[in-house]
Amino acid sequence: MTAIVWFRRDLRLHDHAALHIAMQTGDPIIPVFILDDWFCRSGTVGDKRLFAYFAAVQSLANNLAHVGGRLLIRHGDPVQVLSQLAKETGADKLFFNRDYTPYARKRDQSVCDALTSEGVMVQSCKDLVLHEPAEILTKQRTPYAVFTPYRRLWQTLPKEQPYPIPERWLMFDRLNELPGEALPTLEAFGRKALTGDEWTVQRFGERAACERLKQYLNGDIQQYKDRRDMPGLDATSRLSFALKAGTLSIRTVYYLVHEALEEARGEGVTSIEAFITELIWREFYQQVLFFHPKTTEQAFLPQFEGVKWENNPELLARWCEGETGYPIVDAAMKQLGETGWMHNRLRMITASFLTKDLLIDWRYGMAYFAKQLIDYDEAANSGGWQWSASTGTDPQPYFRIFNPISQGEKFDPDGVFVKKYLPVLRDVPLQYIHKPWEMPKEVQEQANCVIGLDYPVPCVDHAERRKLALSLFQEAKDRHLMQKQNE
Ligand SMILES: Cc1cc2nc3c(=O)[nH]c(=O)nc-3n(C[C@H](O)[C@H](O)[C@H](O)COP(=O)(O)OP(=O)(O)OC[C@H]3O[C@@H](n4cnc5c(N)ncnc54)[C@H](O)[C@@H]3O)c2cc1C
Structure with a gap:
């Protein structure tokens, strides 16, 4: 009797429900991780996100080796890989932790159906x-x-309560003989290697x-x-x-x-x-x-599905690059681009700016975050975007629009954050740090920050765009109401 433990987004040995419950059976275990080609090759997953995830898998492999085990890494469709592995080893049980995204639920159901029909007992556990x-x-x-x-x-x-660390690790006796693969590098997928002290396996x-x-x-x-x-x-x-x-x-x-x-x-x-x-x-x-699995695609509040976004590609590119001319937005986007992480307040500010100032559909921003964020989580990301765009469950009301200048002044009063990610603003006097375009010409020269040359002119006027956003949301609401009345 043998139990397969399938690791997915639970890359650890401590307090791991599926691992603990599998070990309780007393059967030897086979820890497995399945590499999904889609994930590795997809242009929707950025290099930093892929690196961080691979690093966490590698770290799990190292930790398993440390307790006398091995993380078996295989490539392919989970149904085929797990079914093949069960046949190869005679494993009669499969354990994994539940994941609630639409993709994961569908995949896990297919695995469950296939393996159950082959006589393998499948148990999913609460852990996430x-x-x-x-x-x-x-x-x-x-x-x-x-x-x-x-x-x-x-x-x-x-x-x-947390599950205790097992007293002894009983592994499948032929674990080391099973054919497996090494974890690929980013280069293997045609991506650039990440360099710098922060990009190490240990960190993740x-x-x-x-x-x-x-x-x-x-x-x-x-x-x-x-x-x-x-x-x-x-x-x-x-x-x-x-x-x-x-x-x-x-x-x-x-x-x-x-x-x-x-x-x-x-x-x-x-x-x-x-x-x-x-x-x-x-x-x-x-x-x-x-x-509400459709909330990754559609507004939770139907009255705002019909907002007539401008979706100007040039403005979208400036937002992604951190070149909007609004320091708090630009510094935040640089933080995301350089580190793969962004502070929560800044996620709200940049998301609000994209949707309410640039009038770009929240789905573009959500997809960009999904690519860049190492902590990308489908539920938190779509929830955060729909909150900021005022289209989601319990959202920010659409008439409460963040002002990027006062948000900067309130939450980065000394300009420490913007100066860190926008060194060109280093010598800008504090009174202008969140609105550098207001600097008189001679102050711009003294600060080595000429607007339009060293740092961009604001790409939109916040006050004007705010009014426009309010009218677009109001129009969408009115149209929806009329449609309802005509039904
Ligand atoms: C537009 C937008 C997109 C976001 N996308 C993601 C995402 O893809 N992945 C992600 O994990 N979080 C996301 N968040 C939520 C939040 O910004 C991050 O969880 C937080 O910034 C992570 O930093 P931290 O660990 O230091 O958070 P802390 O403030 O220390 O919070 C502790 C933990 O609580 C959870 N958490 C905190 N805030 C939220 C929140 N608003 N919603 C859900 N969980 C939260 C996280 O797991 C976080 O690690 C998003 C928020 C917004 C507004």
Whole structure:
């Protein structure tokens, strides 16, 4: 009797539901990871995202080798790979952790149907979230579309404890003899290798994730509430990649955060509670995507599906490159391009700017983020985009439009963040740092930042575009109402 454990977005050994439950059977295990050609070759997945994910897989392979095992890496369609592996080894059980995206659900159902029909027992486990979509429903047994009541119910439900680390690792005896593949490099897929100290396997692995969690709980989490919106302070956890790739378990995170909450006093308490609220947003968007799989393609609020976006390709390119002429937007887009990560406040500002100032359909921005973000998560990304575009569940109301100047002044008051990613603004006096086009000519020269030469002229006028955005949203709403009345 043998159990296959299929790793996907749960690339760790600690507190891993499927691994734990498989080990409980007492059967030797075969840990497997399946490389999907689509993912590696797809132009929709950027180099940094691919690197980070491969690094996390490599780190899992190293950790398994450390406990006397091996991560078997195979290439191809999961149904065929797993069915073949079960035949080859006589494995009679398959364990994996559930994933709630439309693609993953379809894939997992096909795997389940195929292997069950071949006599393999298939068990999927809860691991990605503390509460699965169907666990949190209204009294009418419908999914929540508003966050606050969802959060209230989420908080009252008992939470599972982390699973213990196995005392002994029982691996399939012929594991090392099974044909497998090495993890490919980026170059193998015709991509450029990433260089620089930050692009190492260690940085994206399980150990780095656990250390970061501990470090965060011993420090910055205590001031999360006041500092989380200030990109220049770098005060958020930066655990999003670890939670995306599963190099950290959400049970462990919650358990340790909760311990910290019990010991906290004063500002520490409200800060840790605010941090937990963000973990709940993560689960809220998982359930939105689960119950409304079309929200990656369509507006959740039908009245805004018909907004007549301008979709100017030149403006889209300027936004992607960080060349809009609005420093907070440009610095944020540079942060994304250079690091593969962007601060949450900046995700909101850049998304609002794309949709409400440039009048570009949120789906373009969502796709660009999906390509660039190492922490790309379909549920959080579509949720965040629909929130910012005012089209989603419990969104930012469409008439509340971020002003990129006052957002910059409020959340980067000393210009630390914009200067970091836009060194050309280094000598710009603070009063102009978020509106450099207002600098008189001689000040521009003194600051070595001539607008239109060293730094772009704003590509649109915020006040004008704001009015236009309001009218486009209002028109879409009115048209929708008329259609409804005519039905
Ligand atoms: C337009 C847009 C797109 C986004 N795309 C993604 C994405 O692809 N992947 C992703 O993980 N997050 C996404 N977010 C949410 C959020 O910006 C990131 O989770 C956060 O910036 C990650 O940094 P952190 O780990 O330091 O967060 P912290 O502030 O330390 O939060 C802790 C954890 O809570 C979760 N979290 C925090 N905020 C949110 C949120 N608003 N929605 C869902 N989960 C949240 C994340 O797992 C995060 O790691 C998006 C937000 C917006 C507005």
